[in-house]
Amino acid sequence: MNFSTSIIRWYGFHKRDLPWRETRDPYRIWLSEIILQQTRVDQGMAYYHKFVKNYPSVEDLANASQDEVLKDWQGLGYYSRARNLHYAANQVMQEFGGEFPNNFNEILKLKGVGEYTAAAISSFAFDEAQAVIDGNVMRVLSRFFGVTDAIDSKEGKAQLVKLSKEHLNQKDPATHNQAIMEFGALQCTPVSPDCTNCPLAKGCFALANEMVADLPWKEKKTVVKPMHIAYAVFINEDSILMKQRKGEGIWEGLFDFPSIVSETPIETEHAARQLLQMRDWKDTLLSEVSEEVTHILSHRKIKARFFRINVLHKPHNIQNGEKWLTKSELAEKGIPRLIENYLKEIDWYE
DNA sequence: AACGCGGGGGC
DNA sequence: GCCCCAGCGTT
Numbered sequence: 001m002n003f004s005t006s007i008i009r010w011y012g013f014h015k016r017d018l019p020w021r022e023t024r025d026p027y028r029i030w031l032s033e034i035i036l037q038q039t040r041v042d043q044g045m046a047y048y049h050k051f052v053k054n055y056p057s058v059e060d061l062a063n064a065s066q067d068e069v070l071k072d073w074q075g076l077g078y079y080s081r082a083r084n085l086h087y088a089a090n091q092v093m094q095e096f097g098g099e100f101p102n103n104f105n106e107i108l109k110l111k112g113v114g115e116y117t118a119a120a121i122s123s124f125a126f127d128e129a130q131a132v133i134d135g136n137v138m139r140v141l142s143r144f145f146g147v148t149d150a151i152d153s154k155e156g157k158a159q160l161v162k163l164s165k166e167h168l169n170q171k172d173p174a175t176h177n178q179a180i181m182e183f184g185a186l187q188c189t190p191v192s193p194d195c196t197n198c199p200l201a202k203g204c205f206a207l208a209n210e211m212v213a214d215l216p217w218k219e220k221k222t223v224v225k226p227m228h229i230a231y232a233v234f235i236n237e238d239s240i241l242m243k244q245r246k247g248e249g250i251w252e253g254l255f256d257f258p259s260i261v262s263e264t265p266i267e268t269e270h271a272a273r274q275l276l277q278m279r280d281w282k283d284t285l286l287s288e289v290s291e292e293v294t295h296i297l298s299h300r301k302i303k304a305r306f307f308r309i310n311v312l313h314k315p316h317n318i319q320n321g322e323k324w325l326t327k328s329e330l331a332e333k334g335i336p337r338l339i340e341n342y343l344k345e346i347d348w349y350e
Numbered sequence: 351a352a353c354g355c356g357g358g359g360g361c
Numbered sequence: 362g363c364c365c366c367a368g369c370g371t372t
Binding site for chain 1: 351352354356357359360
Binding site for chain 1: 363364366367368369370371
């Protein structure tokens with residue numbers, strides 16, 4: 001039995017029931033694929049249901065505001081996915097006349113859709129013979145066929161592309177793609193896979209050469225940089241001053257507070273003075289300084305402190321992107337986890 | 351070709 | 362702590 005047949009057989013016994021496997025609707029498949037980029041199935045599931053419910057069609061998604069989409073994406077991370085998803089929905093309406101593109105090359109034109117996602121949608125929805133290469137596939141192929149070059153190197157990637165095409169099941173690319181990803185997720189796991197009960201143990205390069213724990217090999221590691229943030233939390237009676245982040249990389253489009261940012265620690269007294277003088281408002285009172293909160297991103301280690309400042313008379317000379325929001329208005333905006341956690345502590349959220 | 355971009359979970 | 366997760370856009 002060849003590679004693909006073995007994996008498809010395994011898949012028949014072990015596949016999970018996932019909602020996006022019950023449909024051929026390219027829109028829903030696209031939704032699921034964007035949500036699942038760099039995201040575990042368990043984490044993405046609730047978001048998939050939310051998006052299908054709130055945006056039943058690509059037109060509904062296109063007609064929504066970006067704020068609305070970001071709000072629904074809140075907590076899932078990699079927010080460019082949400083911005084691009086919304087943008088691409090408008091592409092479908094305008095460039096494709098409201099009909100979801102039906103082949104690899106056209107699907108690839110959608111913002112936020114790369115090689116992997118285009119292959120996934122075109123195979124799952126339209127049975128196009130395009131091989132997917134995601135983290136699971138890279139692991140399975142590199143172990144079984146023995147790709148010892150780094151998978152994040154030019155050479156390693158080229159080998160994976162070649163192998164994925166060679167071994168793609170041409171008669172049923174959709175099932176093949178689903179199967180190999182599921183196999184990577186459940187059987188050929190990153191850490192301590194159960195090789196004794198693996199249908200591909202015979203013929204596996206990594207197992208034969210005791211390299212299961214060493215493959216796939218990566219040569220680059222992401223560097224985590226420190227980041228210190230002192231937040232000014234201006235509160236006036238039932239309103240809180242929020243600021244939409246623009247062109248700052250992290251959390252673009254989401255709402256947080258006016259702040260001071262530094263790569264080096266910010267001395268508390270210094271931050272308090274500076275935040276209070278940030279605005280030329282009268283009658284402000286620093287009422288509370290939070291503990292330092294550590295928030296870990298993939299590439300940042302953020303240490304944040306919140307300075308709660310009561311403002312007696314609500315100033316209207318606020319800066320671009322800033323808004324005074326009531327609790328119910330705030331509930332409609334997308335905010336980062338770090339901010340959500342703080343707002344919950346001071347009883348300003350849910 | 352390299353880097354920035356979230357949040358959560360397993361070990 | 363470290364690694365990984367149905368990757369992509371930008372430079």
